[in-house]
Amino acid sequence: MSPMPFKTLIEPFRIHAVEPLKMTTPVERRRAVQAAGYNLFALRSEDVLIDLLTDSGTGAMSRDQWASIQHGDESYAGSPSWFRFLESVQDLFPFRHVIPTHQGRAAERILFTALTGPGQSVPSNTHFDTTRANVEFTGAEAVDLLIPEGHDPTAQHPFKGNMDVDALDRFLAAHTGSVPVVFVTITNNSGGGQPVSLANLRAVRKVCDHHGVPLFLDACRFAENAWLIHEREPGQQDREVRDIVRDMASLVDGMTMSAKKDGMANIGGWLALNDDKLAEQCRNLLILTEGFPTYGGLAGRDLEAIAQGLQEVVQHDYLRYRIRSTGYLGDALVKLGIPIVQPAGGHAVYIDARALLPHIPPLQYPGQALAVALYEAGGIRSCEIGTVMFGRHPDGSEHPAELDLVRLAIPRRTYTQSHIDYVIEVCGKVLAQAGELPGYKIVDEPPVLRHFTARFEPLPFQ
Ligand code: F0G
Numbered sequence: 447m448s449p450m451p452f453k454t455l456i457e458p459f460r461i462h463a464v465e466p467l468k469m470t471t472p473v474e475r476r477r478a479v480q481a482a483g484y485n486l487f488a489l490r491s492e493d494v495l496i497d498l499l500t501d502s503g504t505g506a507m508s509r510d511q512w513a514s515i516q517h518g519d520e521s522y523a524g525s526p527s528w529f530r531f532l533e534s535v536q537d538l539f540p541f542r543h544v545i546p547t548h549q550g551r552a553a554e555r556i557l558f559t560a561l562t563g564p565g566q567s568v569p570s571n572t573h574f575d576t577t578r579a580n581v582e583f584t585g586a587e588a589v590d591l592l593i594p595e596g597h598d599p600t601a602q603h604p605f606k607g608n609m610d611v612d613a614l615d616r617f618l619a620a621h622t623g624s625v626p627v628v629f630v631t632i633t634n635n636s637g638g639g640q641p642v643s644l645a646n647l648r649a650v651r652k653v654c655d656h657h658g659v660p661l662f663l664d665a666c667r668f669a670e671n672a673w674l675i676h677e678r679e680p681g682q683q684d685r686e687v688r689d690i691v692r693d694m695a696s697l698v699d700g701m702t703m704s705a706k707k708d709g710m711a712n713i714g715g716w717l718a719l720n721d722d723k724l725a726e727q728c729r730n731l732l733i734l735t736e737g738f739p740t741y742g743g744l745a746g747r748d749l750e751a752i753a754q755g756l757q758e759v760v761q762h763d764y765l766r767y768r769i770r771s772t773g774y775l776g777d778a779l780v781k782l783g784i785p786i787v788q789p790a791g792g793h794a795v796y797i798d799a800r801a802l803l804p805h806i807p808p809l810q811y812p813g814q815a816l817a818v819a820l821y822e823a824g825g826i827r828s829c830e831i832g833t834v835m836f837g838r839h840p841d842g843s844e845h846p847a848e849l850d851l852v853r854l855a856i857p858r859r860t861y862t863q864s865h866i867d868y869v870i871e872v873c874g875k876v877l878a879q880a881g882e883l884p885g886y887k888i889v890d891e892p893p894v895l896r897h898f899t900a901r902f903e904p905l906p907f908q
Contacts, residue, residue, distance in 0.1 A: 449763075455770045458763040459859060462509055468492050475822050483901030484818050484886060486827050495825030496865055498854040501793045503549075503706035503713055505858030507751060511710065514754040518747025523738055527746035527753075534753035538688065538760070539665075539695040541718035543725035547736050548743025550666060550704025551576040553717035555583075556736075557662070557702060560727045561626040562586040569617055570629035570664070571596070571609040572636045575835055577629065577664055577702075579895055582840055591617060596637050597848060599787045599798045604678040606787075607634030607671075608646040611653055618657035628654050631664040632671035632694070636831060638851070639667070639772075639791020641674035644682070644693055651697045660699040660721070666707040668694065670792030673765035687760045707793070710755030710858060714748050764859075768792075771866065772856055778870040784877055793855055797873075799832065800850040802880055808833045808846030810885025810905060816852045816876070818904075819883050824872030829853045834888075835897040882907065 470478075470493055482488035491497060497504065519525040528546075535544050547553045554577050562568060564585030573581065573588045581588040591613045595603040609630055618625055630650060634640045654661040672690040676682050682690060695701070700719030705711045719725055729739050736743040744752075758764060769792060776790025785798040799813040806812040813830035820826040832850030839845065854869065876883075884904040891900040 455767055457771075457859070457862065458767050459508070467495055470495065470825055472822060475825055479818055479821055483890070484814070484904065485897075485900055485902060486817055486821060486829070487898050488901075489821075489827065491827075493825075494821070494827040496861065496869055497827045498794075498856060498869070499827045499829050501707060501855040501857050502704065503711070504860065505710060505712075506860045507710065507712070508754070508758055508859075510758070511751045511754045514750040515747040518745060518750045520746045523740055525740060525746045525749070527749040528740040530753040531749035534756045535716060535718065538668075538691045538756060539701060539718055540692070541695070541700060542720045542722070543718060543728075545717040545725070545728055545732055545739060546742030546744055546749065547715045547717060547732070549706055549713060550664075550702055550715040551580060552736055552743060553702040553704075553715050554580040554664075556728050556731045557627075557700075557717055558584050558586070559731055560724060566624045566626055567617075567621055568627055568629060569609075569614055569625065571607055571631055571642060572634050573629070574631060574635045574664065574666075575895060575897075577631070578836075583894075589617065592634070592637055596634065596640060599638070599785065599796075599801070599849065599851075602788060604641075604674075605643040605646060606640035607632065607637060607642040609642070609650050611646065611649045614650060615653045615656070618653065618659060622657070625657075625659050628659055628661050629664055630661065630698075631666075633667045633674070633792045635666070635793075636836075638787035638796045639670075639794045639853075640787075641671045641678070641792065643679050644675055644690070644697075645679065647694060647697045661697070662719075663694065663698050663701040665694075665701045666704045667792055668703075669708040669759040669765060670769065672760070673762075673769055674792060676765075677769070687762060687765060691760060705752045705755070708759045709752045710759050711748060711751045714744050714752045716742070768858065771863070774863070775854065775856070775866050775869065778866075779873055782870070782874050782877060784873055787849075787851065795854045795856075796831065796851040797828075797854070798849065799830075799852045802877070803883055805881065806883070806885040808850055809837070809844065810887065811850070811902070812885070813850040813852050814886045814902060815883045818886070818902075819876045819879070820852070820872060823876050823879075824868070826854075826869055826872055829855065830897060834900065838891070838896055 566586040595601040705714030785801040787796040803812040813832035836847040
């Protein structure tokens with residue numbers, strides 16, 4: 447229950463420093479996106495008005511985080527900032543070993559380098575692009591085992607991020623000895639920012655125990671996941687989010703984390719685990735590429751900002767506002783008749799571009815078409831999560847991704863409701879032109895993670 451008796455949910459902060467936004471014209475934006483090879487990652491961010499590309503590292507830090515930055519101690523080894531970071535992480539995630547890294551994917555790379563290799567498989571509810579790429583880079587296979595409802599954008603289910611427990615059980619039975627770890631991603635970013643329930647996590651734990659396989663969390667958005675548990679899971683309504691987070695941690699053997707999300711910081715991450723031998727192996731890899739184990743790839747001031755961010759991210763007033771403001775955008779798009787992944791996710795709203803643009807076949811990238819249109823119409827930068835991101839396979843073949851989504855990711859504490867009202871208006875304008883949007887072809891792409899640097903050209907309208 448909200449302590450406020452009014453229906454308007456306000457941002458639980460006021461603004462302390464402002465950053466100017468540059469207004470651009472449609473002609474300027476068309477020119478900019480053409481020069482960027484129709485890849486929104488290649489734009490200059492000053493040419494973007496509302497940047498919903500990602501919620502990663504793009505949030506606003508609090509006054510107290512900026513103050514903590516002044517306490518940053520840059521000692522190479524054993525800095526007080528390290529101990530504050532360690533204490534703050536272990537308060538929520540009481541793992542024996544905490545290994546700081548410069549961001550989430552560095553933790554993934556270290557863990558998968560230590561654990562996986564050719565002939566092995568890593569099941570997850572759904573791997574995000576960097577976890578999939580890091581698993582595959584070691585020669586192992588990344589396998590997604592999501593519940594059926596998670597595959598249907600219109601299905602209503604409170605925990606569409608849940609793992610398909612029976613499928614996991616069957617998979618582990620069929621791959622004895624070749625699964626070094628199971629992952630659960632909270633919230634499920636690639637599948638619409640959908641949460642995973644405590645009950646599901648418990649069931650996954652049981653199956654992993656039965657097969658003797660360790661279980662890890664990809665915990666980037668742990669606080670949003672815990673809030674959705676608090677709101678939706680029977681018996682959780684009176685509990686503190688902190689305690690729900692500790693419950694999630696108690697069910698797993700370790701975690702990878704990007705502090706750029708629910709760490710409320712602009713950079714950072716960590717790997718945490720209980721296994722002493724594996725931790726030692728990981729620390730040795732850490733020293734090779736990230737740095738000494740009491741700073742990883744981070745400055746002391748970054749460790750301070752994360753330590754403070756972790757205190758703030760579990761506050762109920764913040765999370766109530768955060769999840770409701772994402773829901774506000776989702777509700778408005780549904781009202782306009784724009785198909786989205788239902789219900790709205792924790793950190794983002796995902797538009798079903800394949801459903802919105804049925805005249806564009808998946809291999810002509812409807813998600814890319816929509817993302818470019820949103821930029822051209824209103825200077826909004828979004829992110830394709832579909833065939834561009836996932837369509838190219840390690841054997842070189844290309845297939846349609848399961849869904850073609852466009853993610854409107856909301857940076858934390860950064861945009862106000864009027865910014866979001868503007869986004870809604872622009873989406874309405876693009877909806878009116880949907881039938882006229884062209885498909886795209888890729889004219890240049892790298893061998894992995896092609897969505898970051900591929901170049902596109904619009905196809906003649908058919
Ligand atoms: N896992 C998930 C679920 C993520 O969403 C991300 C990053 C990572 C791992 C990797 O973390 O960026 O710190 O290396 N997602 C960002 C996004 C990039 O836009 O969703 P990182």
